[in-house]
Amino acid sequence: MSKLAEFRRAERELQKQMALLEQLQADASLQREMEFEDKLKVLMADYGMDLAKVVAILNPQPVELEPVVPAAVKQRRPRQVKVYVQPVTGKRIETKGANHAQLKVRIPR
Incomplete structure (x- = not known):
């Protein structure tokens, strides 16, 4: 050019x-x-x-807060399966707790 x-x-x-x-x-x-x-x-x-x-x-910038994370909830360890034997009938009962219906049966005397 x-x-x-x-x-x-x-x-x-x-x-x-x-x-x-x-x-x-x-x-x-x-x-x-x-x-x-x-x-x-x-x-x-x-x-x-x-x-x-x-x-x-x-023009304020919003303050970014860190998200609130709930504290780690402690998990209970799973209950162990227990085996009970009903003394009169000899029936085996497997349960994780002692609040079982068969365990509460009263033995007549």
Whole structure:
């Protein structure tokens, strides 16, 4: 590309950018934003705050708490199977607890 063509292309881009700049300068919302920024900088200087502190105040991040994990519940060891023999009938009873119906049978005298 020749120097003249490169110059003309840069000149056209500059004209486009200048037109965009003029359009933005005339925008009322941009004027309000610039005024807000100036006032904010003055307030930050008055209170000795930097931008990071102001952002942290305006947009606090939620504190992530570690999920509460219930304490490990101690598991009881499984009961052992016990073998009882009914003395009168000689019947064998296998149970894990002594609260068995056959064990509570009263022997008549």
